[in-house]
Amino acid sequence: DAMVIQNPRYQVTQFGKPxxxxxxxTLNHNVMYWYQQKSSQAPKLLxxxxxxxxxxxxxxPDNFQSRRPNTxxxxxxxxxPGLGDTAMYLCATSGPGLRGDTQYFGPGTRLTxx
Amino acid sequence: QKEVEQNSGPLSxxxxxxxSLNCTYSDRGSQSxxxxxxxxxxxxxLIMSIxxxxxxxxxxxxxxxxxxxxxxxxxxxxSQPSDSATYLCAVNRGGNAGNMLTFGGGTRLxxxx
Numbered sequence: 001d002a003m004v005i006q007n008p009r010y011q012v013t014q015f016g017k018p019x020x021x022x023x024x025x026t027l028n029h030n031v032m033y034w035y036q037q038k039s040s041q042a043p044k045l046l047x048x049x050x051x052x053x054x055x056x057x058x059x060x061p062d063n064f065q066s067r068r069p070n071t072x073x074x075x076x077x078x079x080x081p082g083l084g085d086t087a088m089y090l091c092a093t094s095g096p097g098l099r100g101d102t103q104y105f106g107p108g109t110r111l112t113x114x
Numbered sequence: 115q116k117e118v119e120q121n122s123g124p125l126s127x128x129x130x131x132x133x134s135l136n137c138t139y140s141d142r143g144s145q146s147x148x149x150x151x152x153x154x155x156x157x158x159x160l161i162m163s164i165x166x167x168x169x170x171x172x173x174x175x176x177x178x179x180x181x182x183x184x185x186x187x188x189x190x191x192x193s194q195p196s197d198s199a200t201y202l203c204a205v206n207r208g209g210n211a212g213n214m215l216t217f218g219g220g221t222r223l224x225x226x227x
């Protein structure tokens with residue numbers, strides 16, 4: 001089945017130790033998003049790619065970077081995680097299909113920074 | 115003022131009752147509205163989208179949109195314990211923001227057997 005896959009599902013890292021989260025999709029969607037969701041809060045958009053064009057939200061910390069080497073894959077790099085970066089990280093996609101503005105989420109990666 | 119507002123709940127309803135979830139938004143230019151269901155520890159799952167004023171029904175779910183009053187609601191008929199989750203309202207920012215969604219904080223629904 002076409003889907004959005006995130007790896008790993010759970011990640012524990014130490015304060016300041018770089019971490020990379022990955023997202024892949026078989027939907028052939030041209031837009032990919034990264035969200036951060038802290039406990040009992042709304043998902044917060046960090047950045048998105050429209051094809052290869054990278055778009056950063058104004059309040060996304062510089063500590064967060066992203067790469068999209070091809071249509072299928074997107075990575076979230078956290079260069080020096082802090083305790084406040086403990087959260088669920090959600091990847092979503094949208095693209096041509098039923099409605100271009102509908103976003104489909106992967107299962108998420110739960111990151112814990114110790 | 116938050117862009118998308120929801121009552122955080124919890125909203126508690128007995129099994130078989132109608133659950134009514136509400137959402138208001140501030141941007142009059144918004145054109146697309148979505149309801150996502152999120153179980154604890156899981157990712158959001160799209161359950162309804164609505165684009166025009168009025169009602170849209172899908173099984174036990176009905177989404178209602180009133181652009182003049184800037185609110186969107188979700189009714190769940192014959193509520194089941196498996197409907198217990200947090201329901202997120204999302205609004206497409208529209209305009210130059212393209213497909214960007216703004217989420218409300220979610221309403222936690224509890225359906226009691």
